């Protein structure tokens with residue numbers, strides 16, 4: 078018997094969210110089922126998180142095996158899953174050191190605190206400016222919303238942490254004008270996720286690296302959304318051939334189990350000496366055991382190459398639907414992080430498309446009011462991709478008023 082429904086939400090939850098009417102109770106692969114047994118194809122992955130689908134057998138095994146062994150210690154003692162995952166992450170990336178936490182916001186909080194201490198130890202207290210970009214999203218803690226580039230997330234929470242400068246994304250000339258020896262860090266997403274699935278240009282990324290070197294500032298890549306294979310490489314920085322000093326990872330890292338990580342060079346790591354920062358749960362054995370299983374699967378040539386192949390199919394399908402209904406501009410993004418910007422006559426209606434998708438058994442996302450965002454599992458079956466596109470086509474047909482009406486009897 079069901080004794081909780083969507084109506085319960087309004088009675089017991091803080092009203093900061095407005096979830097859909099659907100309450101899923103079960104998932105397998107790229108499908109979820111709601112309380113009424115209705116099935117949905119998942120092109121959202123819980124906002125780019127469940128990148129191996131729901132209840133992947135190897136992740137279930139890693140989690141349940143660890144659950145029978147050891148759940149939690151705190152950082153008074155280290156543990157084997159955390160050490161193994163850190164070993165694998167440093168072996169697979171530019172990084173020498175890892176700090177574990179529980180979310181993307183916490184990973185960025187650590188990175189920004191590191192940046193401030195870095196600046197403060199290099200100067201007479203004047204090297205503390207953080208440069209970030211309009212429409213960036215870095216999390217919901219007070220520091221991370223302040224560094225993020227969307228005023229709506231800081232309004233009403235003043236006073237905010239100071240000396241954060243926001244500049245236009247992909248505008249190297251402005252960055253060059255504004256950066257100085259008082260800048261301690263430049264932070265950017267290789268593809269702005271929440272900001273509309275907007276990839277950085279090669280020139281911008283290379284220029285940011287050069288300017289950070291010139292002014293002795295840390296370059297921080299927020300790869301919370303682009304990381305763990307979603308871009309078609311383990312981390313998106315590999316596409317650009319530019320390495321940051323600090324990189325943050327979360328979302329896909331746990332495949333659905335909460336975990337975040339800050340990866341950094343030895344030089345950056347030294348800033349966070351004993352006692353300077355911490356987390357009770359960070360590096361928790363359960364989270365790290367799952368993270369290790371995710372990394373073992375994702376960081377293989379088959380899975381990473383499969384991302385590109387699936388992305389191609391998805392882009393082709395979106396182009397067809399986009400043209401058929403005059404609904405999408407050319408799609409953009411990287412790998413299986415795809416944005417379909419709406420055409421002028423559909424502007425502002427991304428949410429309507431998501432809702433129509435729900436009616437047709439498909440879960441998609443928005444990235445702002447004007448972009449439909451798709452982030453399916455990295456290993457979604459091609460048949461599921463095709464079926465999801467069919468459902469998206471039906472949703473767009475309904476909105477465009479061209480849906481074929483079901484014959485009513487005979």
Ligand SMILES: *Cc1c(COP(=O)(O)O)cnc(C)c1O
Pocket residue numbers: 179180181182183185214215216217266270271299300301302327328
């Ligand atoms: C989702 C996201 C975050 C915040 O992660 P949480 O786990 O929600 O704290 C930070 N940065 C980027 C780029 C994100 O997409």
